[in-house]
Amino acid sequence: MSQDNLFAALRAAFPADLDRVAVETDSGLAYSWRDLDRATAMMANLLSSLGLEPGARVAVQVEKSVEAMMLYLAVLRAGYVFLPLNTAYQSAEIEYFIGNAEPAVVVCSKKNFGWVSQIAYKAGAKAVFTLDDDRTGSLLERSVHCSDQHQPAPMRADDLAAILYTSGTTGRSKGAMLTHGNMLSNARTLKDYWGWKPGDVLIHALPIFHVHGLFVALHGALINGSKMIWLSKFDPRLAVAKMAEATVFMGVPTLYVRMLGEASLTPEACRHMRLFISGSAPLLIETFRDWQTRTGHTILERYGMSETAMLTSNPYQADSRFGGQSERRGGTVGFPLPGVGVRVRNEAGKDLPLGEIGGIEVRGPNVFKGYWRMPEKTREEFTADGWFKTGDVGLVDERGYVVIVGRSKDLIISGGYNVYPAEIEGYINDMPGVAESALVGVPHPDFGEVGVALLTLKPGAQLSGEEVIAALKSRLANFKIPKRCFVVDELPRNTMGKVQKNVLRDQHKGLFTA
Ligand code: MLC
Ligand code: AMP
Numbered sequence: 185m186s187q188d189n190l191f192a193a194l195r196a197a198f199p200a201d202l203d204r205v206a207v208e209t210d211s212g213l214a215y216s217w218r219d220l221d222r223a224t225a226m227m228a229n230l231l232s233s234l235g236l237e238p239g240a241r242v243a244v245q246v247e248k249s250v251e252a253m254m255l256y257l258a259v260l261r262a263g264y265v266f267l268p269l270n271t272a273y274q275s276a277e278i279e280y281f282i283g284n285a286e287p288a289v290v291v292c293s294k295k296n297f298g299w300v301s302q303i304a305y306k307a308g309a310k311a312v313f314t315l316d317d318d319r320t321g322s323l324l325e326r327s328v329h330c331s332d333q334h335q336p337a338p339m340r341a342d343d344l345a346a347i348l349y350t351s352g353t354t355g356r357s358k359g360a361m362l363t364h365g366n367m368l369s370n371a372r373t374l375k376d377y378w379g380w381k382p383g384d385v386l387i388h389a390l391p392i393f394h395v396h397g398l399f400v401a402l403h404g405a406l407i408n409g410s411k412m413i414w415l416s417k418f419d420p421r422l423a424v425a426k427m428a429e430a431t432v433f434m435g436v437p438t439l440y441v442r443m444l445g446e447a448s449l450t451p452e453a454c455r456h457m458r459l460f461i462s463g464s465a466p467l468l469i470e471t472f473r474d475w476q477t478r479t480g481h482t483i484l485e486r487y488g489m490s491e492t493a494m495l496t497s498n499p500y501q502a503d504s505r506f507g508g509q510s511e512r513r514g515g516t517v518g519f520p521l522p523g524v525g526v527r528v529r530n531e532a533g534k535d536l537p538l539g540e541i542g543g544i545e546v547r548g549p550n551v552f553k554g555y556w557r558m559p560e561k562t563r564e565e566f567t568a569d570g571w572f573k574t575g576d577v578g579l580v581d582e583r584g585y586v587v588i589v590g591r592s593k594d595l596i597i598s599g600g601y602n603v604y605p606a607e608i609e610g611y612i613n614d615m616p617g618v619a620e621s622a623l624v625g626v627p628h629p630d631f632g633e634v635g636v637a638l639l640t641l642k643p644g645a646q647l648s649g650e651e652v653i654a655a656l657k658s659r660l661a662n663f664k665i666p667k668r669c670f671v672v673d674e675l676p677r678n679t680m681g682k683v684q685k686n687v688l689r690d691q692h693k694g695l696f697t698a
């Protein structure tokens with residue numbers, strides 16, 4: 185049964201020569217495949233020694249490091265459930281996630297140990313460890329005493345592997361429950377669809393607390409036994425320099441925009457590269473074209489979600505299902521991946537013909553099991569016949585390419601991170617003197633889209649936009665902070681009394697772009 189353990193499947197793809205380099209870091213360290221195997225065994229043994237219940241959650245908020253990646257693999261190996269948390273999250277956000285998920289183990293940075301451990305023990309955690317990105321912390325101190333042999337826990341395909349919190353358009357964040365089977369099927373499909381080859385080397389430049397960096401990039405390299413060049417933080421100049429030794433790069437559009445700003449980005453710099461992949465947010469057609477002109481490479485854009493991992497992709501090579509097409513088309517997210525169903529429906533639940541715009545619904549072995557302890561929400565997001573409603577709006581064109589034209593969910597995607605206006609508006613509305621507020625997304629040259637807040641005050645109240653931003657900074661992750669905030673006399677409303685966000689978006693669309 186352990187072949188359904190995602191770690192076991194990744195481990196089976198390690199090269200026969202375990203002394204080869206598996207990960208090379210930007211600080212000059214090299215880790216072999218044997219290091220990955222031994223360290224994950226030791227951490228898995230540490231976790232197993234704690235006597236945790238099956239299905240116990242391990243919540244982790246630490247800086248990106250190879251050891252943090254090993255911890256993720258160790259949790260899979262030991263059969264527990266990984267819960268990654270963005271390092272930008274502040275105490276109120278962490279308190280919610282930990283309170284909701286009730287992890288048995290929490291791992292945090294040393295500097296946050298005081299407040300995180302308080303929250304964790306209050307929520308019933310058995311142990312709180314620390315891990316810093318300089319290879320220190322109690323997790324490693326304790327793990328070194330554990331055996332470096334560990335048999336991966338036997339798992340079934342539908343056992344939980346990870347919970348990823350995604351905010352909602354109303355209310356609090358929901359934990360998307362992903363299984364070993366969800367992620368294994370997706371990793372295997374992508375290995376074939378993107379033509380991973382022996383000798384491929386991935387530049388890993390993304391954070392490892394969301395789907396893109398943690399699953400798509402990491403699983404992609406591991407299931408192909410491919411070396412990773414590990415950037416602890418994205419640095420466009422270094423990323424371009426490393427292309428001389430790599431073949432695959434994955435990034436959100438902001439990473440491509442920033443690399444285009446580097447004079448060193450030339451066809452020669454990309455000569456060794458095989459594939460550039462973009463996702464998590466819409467890639468502007470200008471970026472797609474500029475990249476082609478500057479490098480001679482055509483970015484392959486794909487589409488996915490926390491709840492589903494990857495859903496569609498532009499082709500790497502000819503796709504026999506779609507007339508043998510191999511063209512990567514800018515402005516599209518390509519074809520449904522093999523095994524993934526995609527349909528477009530109108531609000532009445534009727535399938536729409538090619539070319540017509542509607543809600544995108546999906547199904548497949550990659551689609552999650554539901555929201556953690558929210559059966560009602562889970563039911564709401566699935567149709568009666570079992571398709572997941574993505575909340576994205578789009579069409580399938582006459583050649584079979586999926587095009588995303590918008591979202592029915594009120595969501596801003598900024599630099600690849602999701603910002604749910606309802607959450608930010610809730611915080612602003614709670615401030616003394618505020619009558620009401622609205623957060624809208626406007627175009628931004630670097631982040632694609634950023635949040636701008638508009639608010640009205642109660643009679644006699646005194647509050648400036650700058651004060652609102654300063655107050656939010658102490659409570660919310662930095663990427664959620666509106667880039668600008670304006671106090672206005674009133675918010676535009678339609679005849680139903682609903683705030684017209686489209687009007688506000690239109691009024692402010694030129695704030696950051698010409
Ligand atoms: C940082 N800042 C952002 C931001 N990132 N503002 C808006 N949106 C963002 N994404 C702000 C900070 O608040 C700070 O502001 C200033 O920029 C500098 O912060 P930083 O941390 O030094 O920024 P930087 O390192 O430059 O980060 C930018 C970035 C990062 C693009 C490298 O945001 C990033 O790694 N994005 C990738 C996100 C990702 O992996 N998404 C995948 C989700 S999975 P101030 O005012 O405090 O100075 C998914 C599913 C799928 O969506 O399909 O893949
Ligand atoms: P998350 O909840 O962080 O997983 O974000 C998922 C959302 O990101 C999707 O529902 C889409 O709205 C968006 N997304 C991901 N990839 C793309 C893409 N290539 N183009 C447009 N939107 C995307």
